[in-house]
Amino acid sequence: MSQVLYISPGKREQTKAANRQAILDAARQVFGELGFETATVRDIIRRTSLSVGAFYNYYRSKEEVFAALADDGARRFKPILRAQSAKATDFESYLRAAVAAYFDFLAGERETWLAGGPGGEPLPHARNTPEILAVFEEVRRVFAGIMDRDLAGKVDLDFLTASCIAVAREIGDKMMERRPVDAEAATDFVVRLIVGGLPSLPRFEPSGADA
Amino acid sequence: MSQVLYISPGKREQTKAANRQAILDAARQVFGELGFETATVRDIIRRTSLSVGAFYNYYRSKEEVFAALADDGARRFKPILRAQSAKATDFESYLRAAVAAYFDFLAGERETWLAGGPGGEPLPHARNTPEILAVFEEVRRVFAGIMDRDLAGKVDLDFLTASCIAVAREIGDKMMERRPVDAEAATDFVVRLIVGGLPSLPRFEPSGADA
Amino acid sequence: MSQVLYISPGKREQTKAANRQAILDAARQVFGELGFETATVRDIIRRTSLSVGAFYNYYRSKEEVFAALADDGARRFKPILRAQSAKATDFESYLRAAVAAYFDFLAGERETWLAGGPGGEPLPHARNTPEILAVFEEVRRVFAGIMDRDLAGKVDLDFLTASCIAVAREIGDKMMERRPVDAEAATDFVVRLIVGGLPSLPRFEPSGADA
Amino acid sequence: MSQVLYISPGKREQTKAANRQAILDAARQVFGELGFETATVRDIIRRTSLSVGAFYNYYRSKEEVFAALADDGARRFKPILRAQSAKATDFESYLRAAVAAYFDFLAGERETWLAGGPGGEPLPHARNTPEILAVFEEVRRVFAGIMDRDLAGKVDLDFLTASCIAVAREIGDKMMERRPVDAEAATDFVVRLIVGGLPSLPRFEPSGADA
DNA sequence: AATGAATGAGTGTTCATTCAT
């Protein structure tokens, strides 16, 4: 027998990586536009030069691509957010750091936004890429931690966290739809709105009430 | 060979309307719990005394019930919102009126919220009843009008509207998850946050605004 | 509303029952010819005037038809076998009763044997209808009980049971391939062979050996 | 860019034969454990140091390995059986020789039997290795010849052959499941049962036989 | 009108087979 070993990545490895990425990119678009349920594996591979079978060479199931996308987003965003918030000292700087990190992440994802399916209608309100959902989860955790330390027992934490996320999410989307994408201005808007509104919020005085 | 019994021939029109409503009610629950894609027509009629066939006597498709639900919500909410905001004089009272109207609407929908899937977990992000989405659209229009009159050219209207909607939506959901449902407190939270933050918002003074 | 109730079976019920049976018959053929794995649901419905969807109106899965067939066979055979063997007094009459019951059952199934797919090749050695497998299981149990009582400790029970089943099975198939089908002759052959051979079988003498 | 190493250019032919055999061995195991349909080509090559591609270098299809296995078994068994039965003088010695040969063949295949699925239950009716089926065909032919010579016109030859095969097959399987594997005892059981039963079999004396 | 069985396109997934490297 003559056994042949190919050493060094070579073209094979390259295309493998490229295909993996192509599927990921297509999946990001499709999930974003259609949502997990509506999106079909065939929708994904149609945006690709691959076949159904090839999809399953790279990911074991529709769910796995979704998870891979989410992991990827969370993994890329987590260190940025951690680094930023480590430097922060009070609530405002925490908030600003987190929002700025999130908006930077979003802006970095720009290429994805620009894609726009070949034949499909780009559904308006569909920004539910698993990556983005994962990022929100991370932000939510950090925010909760931040506010717990600084503001506990004074304002309705649950409501406040929810509001921060909601505003950041919405303004983030709006920001991405504008040209040029101005992350600084958007960050400023969010932080001023929240921090400005904070003192006006109803408080439960000394005697501890619950939520 | 097949014997036919007509039971209570009564007011045809009455029962027709009742069936229409029964489907609508069932659909509201099901779409709320499962989302449009996951929900099946059979899921809907199962919560009804009707048959699949009857469903198609009243609505031409799954999509049509969804649309009907949206119309219904918008129709019921529009007059309330209009009446409330007619009495308002400045931005704060406008905002408060609109948010209060929305939260009242939500609270009135309570039965729906109480449903809770038979065997399943009350899916987290499944609060997208078409009615609710329609209400948001209406709120968005009114808000835009209000702010256009009072604040135009000074703050980023698009961002501000988006923020109001986002916060109202999120806090509305949170409110509904609490017992007892306290619409007044929730309204207060939203209004204070927004109105309190308003003065801190960046303004583009004399020179022209952008898009 | 006018509610209409159709009372008495009517044509609907009739065709339902007919379809159920048609699927069962088609499945018996297909499983017999192809085996459970190889047989596809489409193979089954192709032998029917129904659609894929209809199949699932009647049976929840491919496995369920298989089970239904097996249950049916076991249910029909069990009482016959029980009745026959209740009357038996020694091993020979037991054996004869059981074999006769099995061969009668087989002969009663004749229509099925005559079917023969429209376009497909009637694979030679494929008599593994779930019904028949179920019948064998039942026979095996009864035989084991019988021999346990009469012959325990003297001959290799496991070998003997296996031999009885094997011979009955094989001769049963052969019998069905002949015209006319002569159950009595076949039964006689099996019983004589086994009962005649029994005294020659090796025994483990007084001192108990194991199997 | 891709570096190619040829390892041990050695005797081409030797390794080719070895690979062929490796595939055959793996296939024997896999078909035995899983059956033809359930077994996948990947299941086979996974028990090999080869790749899917290599599989198709040696065999043109999954079916071809199956056939090759059958041929192999028949080829190996045929001479043994022939030799044994050449020495036989009457029916009993013929039968004993054939059964002994078959059981020896089976015992020689022991390694295969020992395999036992990695995670799964050793499927009950999955002893249909093509080799074994082929062996049966051969046995059937020899038996038919033997009995034709010795017993023609007196007993139902077709029934008797079928019974011999059925019993040998079944007892062979049982034998292989016991420890230690005792081919002699098993042979004795089969021969005594059949030969003992033979005189009791119904005969069609003077007048003509049917088919 | 009401019914619910029938339909068949569509879904996620598997697997024998091919072919560029």
Add this chain to the structure above:
DNA sequence: CATGAATGAACACTCATTCAT
């Protein structure tokens, strides 16, 4: 020759919609 990624037909099963009753 070996390799293993690519292919696409096939599978079991679901579900919106139609239609005979």
